[in-house]
Amino acid sequence: MSHRKFSDRRGNRWEVRVASRSEWRFEPLPGNPGTPHRVRPPLYAGDDPFELSEQELQSILGAATPEARTDRGTPRASPFGEAHEPRKRKSPFLDDHD
Structure with a gap:
C-alpha cells in the first residue's frame, strides 16, 4: 500500500502511514522540522x-x-541499581577465552 503525502497549512510536507484500522501515523518528510504524530482516523475514512x-x-x-x-542509542539505567558493562574482548574474532 502506498502512503499519502500532503502539505500542512504552513507548507510542511507530511506522509500518512496506516499503522492499523485504529491508528494512523503522520511522519514528517525531509525538510519538515515537525515530529511524528499518531492519530485515530475518522470512522468515515475507513483505512x-x-x-x-x-x-x-x-x-x-x-x-x-x-x-x-x-x-x-543511550541505554537506560538498570531499575535494579546495577551498572552492567559487557566484557571487553581483545580479539575481533571473539575467540579469546578466560
Whole structure:
C-alpha cells in the first residue's frame, strides 16, 4: 500500500502511514522540522487516507498527538541499581577465552 503525502497549512510536507484500522501515523518528510504524530482516523475514512481531502488531513493532523521522542542509542539505567558493562574482548574474532 502506498502512503499519502500532503502539505500542512504552513507548507510542511507530511506522509500518512496506516499503522492499523485504529491508528494512523503522520511522519514528517525531509525538510519538515515537525515530529511524528499518531492519530485515530475518522470512522468515515475507513483505512484509506486517499479518501480524504488535504483540508481534512490538515485538520486531523492539527488534532493529532505528537509521539514522545525516545533516544534509543543511550541505554537506560538498570531499575535494579546495577551498572552492567559487557566484557571487553581483545580479539575481533571473539575467540579469546578466560
